[in-house]
Amino acid sequence: METQTLPLKPIGGYIELQLNPGRIFHSKLLPLNTGRNALEYILRVRKYSLIYLPYYTCDVLLEPLYKLNVACKFYKIDQDLNPIIDFEIAEKSCFLYTNYYGLKTETINKLARSIPNLIVDNAQAFFELPLQHIDTFYSCRKFFGVPDGAYLSISNTLDVKLEQDLSLNRFSHLLKSIDLNIEEGYTDYIENNKDLCNRDIMQMSSLSTQILAGINYGQCALIRQENFDFLHEHLASKNLLKLSRASAAVPMVYPLLLPVSGIKQKLIAQKIFVATYWPNVIDWVEKDSFEYFLTHNLIALPIDHRYNIDDMTTMVNILNTLL
Template identity: 25%
Template sequence: MEIGSEFHISHNKILYSEVFIYKDKDILLNYGRTAIKFLLENLQDLEHIRGVLLPNYLCESIIQPLKEINIPYEFYKIDKDFKVIINDMESKLKPGWAVFVLDYFNVRQEKELLNYINNIRDTNIIIEDITHSLFDIKESIGHFQIASIRKWLGLPSGALIRDFYNGKMHNLVIPETSNINSELVQKRFYAAILKSLYLKEQGNEHVKSEYLNLFNEAEMILDKSNIEASKIDSISKEIISHYNFESMLEVRKENYKILYTGLKELQAVEVINGRPDDNKVPLGFPIKVHDRDSLRNSLIQANIYPPIHWPLPEELLYEPTDAILNISRSILTLPCDQRYTEKDMNRMIKVIKNHYWS
């Protein structure tokens, strides 16, 4: 069985239990980039923000909405351990600018940063991207939180905005599902069903080709289209409204523990988020290795497909710091989500050890 890549529809886990991922006043939209654009457009109108300060390690989908609304932005530096360089943030922060903070792979920010953020909360809007830490037990540091739910469940669409500020966002009208969103939802939903069929009938390469094409077509539509704010689609909302989240959280934690136990003594592998923590629920198992591309090829040959979070956007390659080059050239995320078992984790460990010991 393959490990990684896009999610499939697992019929025994949807419509299972009444556990909700979102709170009553959360704003549910179609995609993470939509949430960013919708939030910033309205903050421009409501709070007159003049620009956005971003970390210099992120994915292109965070920058795209800022370009579309033509709002100024600048980058502050993080170090090789995903910690914010506070002096750099402080030197670049301007009056009226929002500050965008990412929770990288559940890595906890240091108390010094939390104190600094607390000191500027009265003068600058703080936006916290909690996609990587959506289920963690921790306090919010932002006026707003955003997250892609889709990354956790493989939904056709799904993102949220949480407003801890003044509640004005709750009164805004969100458009109904757009034509572009409908096409994306259909393609992703059909692709996920086909992948389920493929996993049951291993070896049907025609089915695999079909679902890969559908996933690729959906991504191309999203990447080439202007971002349109829409509500989350009804299929995705139904799934997350009845999903067995307790099981999902436990499986992810357990799979993380298995990978950590199996790889912690391997000198070639740096485990980014360290030892298991019951207050953290992993999106994946990120590691750094000196020969990332070679290891990834070994994994792919074993039908294991680990993503890279993230290839650097082009504009960050103009003047990259040594820290983000170190990350971008060595990082790899091993899948440890609810689709997989202890047997799958041990298979992944074996492939990695064979790669370095052979």
């Protein structure tokens, strides 16, 4: 009788990192290593020769275009963050629209009915489910404490076996945020961002996958919604952006657009760290453009699961002293 030889599973040794088991939120989507690589995946599958991108976007989206020699044309957005489409979309071309701050789902629904070859960038809208037959990608680290990871919704796949990425060398900023503080980890965070540049398309790492499986997504979503609604109640009268939150929407931040610049720096000086979306836009557009104004004046107030209404109250009180 033959004895079947199976690969030996290690038994014993030191106790490994213990992560809570759970479910993946986007379990039916393709897990990849980065959002920009998810876009590259789409471009490879669809074989587009031209892409229309908004001026108001992150320059990392250009990376796959350089790799694949895909031409790019930029378009503007209006003061409601909707695309200004005053051109014909060429054949073999695609049109990318960003779900800004997770608040533009209605616009995406309209575009899906009228725009051929639409690609939805849901990097700022993790909880938004993809529309059927609309290529859509997500970025995990914009919403959760992982160093990488993305999801892709696409009907076709590449006929290649993707290697699995490794994340262990990109965790120092996350560990420092716990053992030290978030400021001590910022330099490592910047280095991690650099490490994600020009990487091959790979499967999401096991480490990021397991962390994402242990998240209480319902609780995270509810906290974001409550924090957003509180800020909107207290700041809407000052906000030049007239955006509302649909009942099911889970925003990334509260986008506060003010008529004056310089408030971001004053908030950062008081340890309210607000990101700029996106510094590269300054070099792409004219100074009198709406995109230039957005980049300088929009304050992305954090609303994520780390914070509660007391924290929102602190931000509102500080803003009231500055405005």
